[in-house]
Amino acid sequence: MRGEPVAVVGIGQTKHVSARHDVSIAGLVREAARRALDDAELDWADIDAVVIGKAPDFFEGVMMPELYLADALGAVGKPLLRVHTAGSVGGSTALVAANLVAARVHGIVLTLAFEKQSESNAMWGLSLPIPFQQPLLAGAGGFFAPHIRAYMRRTGAPDTIGSLVAYKDRRNALKNPCAHLHEKDITLEKVQSSPMLWDPIRYSETCPSSDGACAMVLTGEAGAARSPHPPAWVHGGAMRSEPTMFAGKDYVSPRAGRDCAADVYRQAGVTDPRREIDAVEMYVPFSWYEPMWLENLGFAAEGEGWKLTESGVTELDGDLPVNPSGGVLSANPIGASGMIRFAEAALQVRGRAGEHQVDGARRALGHAYGGGAQFFSMWLVGSERPVG
Amino acid sequence: MPEVLSAPLVVEFPFTRSLGPVQSAFLTGLRERTLLGVRASDGRILMPPVEYDPVTAEELRDLVEVAGTGTVTTWAWNPHPRPGQPLTAPFAWVLVRLDGADTALLHALDARGPEEVSSGTRVRVRWAAERRGAITDIVCFERLDEGGRPDGHADSQGKKSRQSDNRPERPRATTPHTGRFDGDPVTGIVTAARLDYTYTSGRAQSRFLTALTGRRIIGERCPDCRKTYVPPRGACPTCGVATDEQVEVGPRGTVTTYCVVNVKARNLDIEVPYVYAHIALDGADLGLHARIGGIPYDQVRMGLRVEAVWVDDDRLAPTLASVDHFRPTGEPDADYDTYKELL
Numbered sequence: 001m002r003g004e005p006v007a008v009v010g011i012g013q014t015k016h017v018s019a020r021h022d023v024s025i026a027g028l029v030r031e032a033a034r035r036a037l038d039d040a041e042l043d044w045a046d047i048d049a050v051v052i053g054k055a056p057d058f059f060e061g062v063m064m065p066e067l068y069l070a071d072a073l074g075a076v077g078k079p080l081l082r083v084h085t086a087g088s089v090g091g092s093t094a095l096v097a098a099n100l101v102a103a104r105v106h107g108i109v110l111t112l113a114f115e116k117q118s119e120s121n122a123m124w125g126l127s128l129p130i131p132f133q134q135p136l137l138a139g140a141g142g143f144f145a146p147h148i149r150a151y152m153r154r155t156g157a158p159d160t161i162g163s164l165v166a167y168k169d170r171r172n173a174l175k176n177p178c179a180h181l182h183e184k185d186i187t188l189e190k191v192q193s194s195p196m197l198w199d200p201i202r203y204s205e206t207c208p209s210s211d212g213a214c215a216m217v218l219t220g221e222a223g224a225a226r227s228p229h230p231p232a233w234v235h236g237g238a239m240r241s242e243p244t245m246f247a248g249k250d251y252v253s254p255r256a257g258r259d260c261a262a263d264v265y266r267q268a269g270v271t272d273p274r275r276e277i278d279a280v281e282m283y284v285p286f287s288w289y290e291p292m293w294l295e296n297l298g299f300a301a302e303g304e305g306w307k308l309t310e311s312g313v314t315e316l317d318g319d320l321p322v323n324p325s326g327g328v329l330s331a332n333p334i335g336a337s338g339m340i341r342f343a344e345a346a347l348q349v350r351g352r353a354g355e356h357q358v359d360g361a362r363r364a365l366g367h368a369y370g371g372g373a374q375f376f377s378m379w380l381v382g383s384e385r386p387v388g
Numbered sequence: 389m390p391e392v393l394s395a396p397l398v399v400e401f402p403f404t405r406s407l408g409p410v411q412s413a414f415l416t417g418l419r420e421r422t423l424l425g426v427r428a429s430d431g432r433i434l435m436p437p438v439e440y441d442p443v444t445a446e447e448l449r450d451l452v453e454v455a456g457t458g459t460v461t462t463w464a465w466n467p468h469p470r471p472g473q474p475l476t477a478p479f480a481w482v483l484v485r486l487d488g489a490d491t492a493l494l495h496a497l498d499a500r501g502p503e504e505v506s507s508g509t510r511v512r513v514r515w516a517a518e519r520r521g522a523i524t525d526i527v528c529f530e531r532l533d534e535g536g537r538p539d540g541h542a543d544s545q546g547k548k549s550r551q552s553d554n555r556p557e558r559p560r561a562t563t564p565h566t567g568r569f570d571g572d573p574v575t576g577i578v579t580a581a582r583l584d585y586t587y588t589s590g591r592a593q594s595r596f597l598t599a600l601t602g603r604r605i606i607g608e609r610c611p612d613c614r615k616t617y618v619p620p621r622g623a624c625p626t627c628g629v630a631t632d633e634q635v636e637v638g639p640r641g642t643v644t645t646y647c648v649v650n651v652k653a654r655n656l657d658i659e660v661p662y663v664y665a666h667i668a669l670d671g672a673d674l675g676l677h678a679r680i681g682g683i684p685y686d687q688v689r690m691g692l693r694v695e696a697v698w699v700d701d702d703r704l705a706p707t708l709a710s711v712d713h714f715r716p717t718g719e720p721d722a723d724y725d726t727y728k729e730l731l
Binding site: 021058061121127130136146148154247 | 393394395396397398399402403404405406407408409411438439440441442443444445447561575576579581583587593597610613615616618624625626643645646647648649650651653655658661664665666673674677679690706707709710711722728729731
């Protein structure tokens with residue numbers, strides 16, 4: 001990123017759960033925002049602008065959250081923007097906020113993403129009764145499962161890889177107090193014997209349905225100097241889009257994802273992501289997407305991603321920990337999930353990830369995707385201020 | 389050129405809303421015929437109440453009871469009420485500042501005509517006989533005459549106002565309230581949303597759909613990249629140019645990839661398990677999504693050669709449902725190299 005160096009000085013999340021019946025949507029976002037402000041030791045009056053994101057409207061039936069949430073987010077008298085890029089929205093929302101700081105439009109920006117899946121039904125939201133079509137999908141799993149099969153065919157990955165990812169992420173989640181799923185008695189056998197929903201995707205290899213919110217406070221160099229805790233510096237950030245379907249689309253490794261990662265690495269001066277990046281928070285709603293994204297993001301050569309998973313490289317104590325937080329597989333408030341990836345990457349380089357801290361993490365990647373693998377957003381954050 | 393097809397699309401869902409502490413107290417209060425506002429940081433009483441201060445963003449929790457009488461601050465006459473609106477006969481939308489409150493509440497005012505309404509009109513709440521903790525527990529507002537009495541004219545249903553007991557109601561001071569009432573609090577509501585759209589399929593898709601009624605599958609080829617799109621969209625998403633050259637594709641094709649669906653979706657009447665597959669029809673450059681039949685689900689494989697099975701003549705219609713499913717042709721499986729670019 002060019003212009004003003006951008007620092008993450010505040011991070012807040014709710015404890016993600018299946019249903020927060022005790023709070024309104026305003027109360028939910030407020031909780032995350034307040035925690036981010038407390039982390040930064042700032043108050044509402046210190047914020048110059050607010051940028052929010054949420055899942056597609058039908059997912060919870062709130063069409064214009066920016067109207068309804070202005071009071072709760074202290075946005076009265078300030079610019080309030082909303083970003084909308086399906087499941088990647090949490091990531092692209094953070095990047096819009098970062099760009100406002102980098103461009104020196106605003107000094108301190110609060111960015112936030114949320115979802116209350118309990119107030120609607122995402123499977124319904126994804127299967128509107130469009131005339132002349134034949135509904136067949138039965139949810140996002142039905143959409144992504146054929147692409148996972150294609151990955152398995154293309155790479156010759158053994159059937160067990162998906163369950164290894166799920167087993168790892170659920171164990172990581174036990175160290176993350178904000179994670180939705182805390183399956184204390186999880187075993188690999190339990191994952192492997194869970195029901196097959198959309199063959200080859202098993203129940204335990206899918207994400208839960210969660211209520212939750214995530215917020216961050218972004219600022220420039222002067223703000224970072226006043227930060228009570230070490231900031232995370234944004235070394236690179238990018239977004240890319242492509243159609244959901246087109247002739248020649250690589251569904252296993254979409255070009256928009258590859259290009260987005262390459263842009264981020266170029267900005268950050270990273271030439272060997274596998275060696276130069278210490279932790280990755282990637283958007284893995286179905287466990288097989290870990291090896292798929294490892295290849296798409298340049299951490300492994302084509303066809304080799306599953307080998308990193310199989311050999312334990314992506315474990316919390318591995319050489320390239322992936323989703324130390326437990327990932328989307330352990331908490332999925334869809335609208336917030338992308339921002340949680342970005343925030344968790346920042347927590348790692350700030351050394352504030354608690355029990356799921358990766359020792360000595362200095363550079364971490366946050367990644368989100370959305371739509372039918374259509375939107376990609378990523379940032380690379382570091383413990384050191386970027387040079388130049 | 390076939391006519392462009394269109395059909396109704398109804399999007400309907402009962403969204404739920406968790407209320408949080410302030411809205412919960414407000415709606416529970418309505419059930420108990422108690423009107424609760426909230427005190428803002430600057431001392432104003434906000435009615436209806438909000439959770440967070442609109443000026444300072446502070447959390448607001450000091451509930452206060454305000455009166456059931458108030459003053460119209462502004463209004464608009466609604467000559468043609470729609471289904472679901474508070475009253476069936478013409479009425480006024482009003483903003484009412486209840487006595488003791490500093491902000492105004494939006495509701496309906498029962499009046500015979502716009503000449504009966506003005507900014508400054510004194511009004512009172514008309515409560516519903518049965519209340520459940522919703523804004524509709526207030527049926528509407530009704531006018532008070534100059535002595536502070538309801539004027540008692542017939543309401544929109546032709547009945548005398550239920551609450552018109554002719555006792556003068558005077559403004560009273562606001563009193564603090566805990567927000568707690570006998571009985572369970574109202575903690576959530578269901579807001580049934582319904583959107584009525586007319587879906588229009590466009591020219592390219594209409595050609596495709598109309599061809600299905602003749603058991604033909606029509607794609608469209610991009611003049612630049614020469615890729616054939618099925619279903620066609622009228623333009624190539626890669627080249628950004630119109631695709632007006634129609635190409636018949638299929639009816640045979642190759643299963644490029646698939647999944648076995650074991651999840652019964654509530655809006656689908658397909659028996660599970662079934663195979664949901666991407667099928668590269670012969671001559672097409674991307675997969676059509678369809679169900680595979682005529683073979684046990686666990687014997688479906690990538691590369692399987694299949695063909696369309698059409699519904700009976702009397703069920704043929706301009707919809708993808710005219711292809712009931714695809715079944716094996718019995719040909720040898722396609723070589724992986726012939727379809728790997730379509731994955």
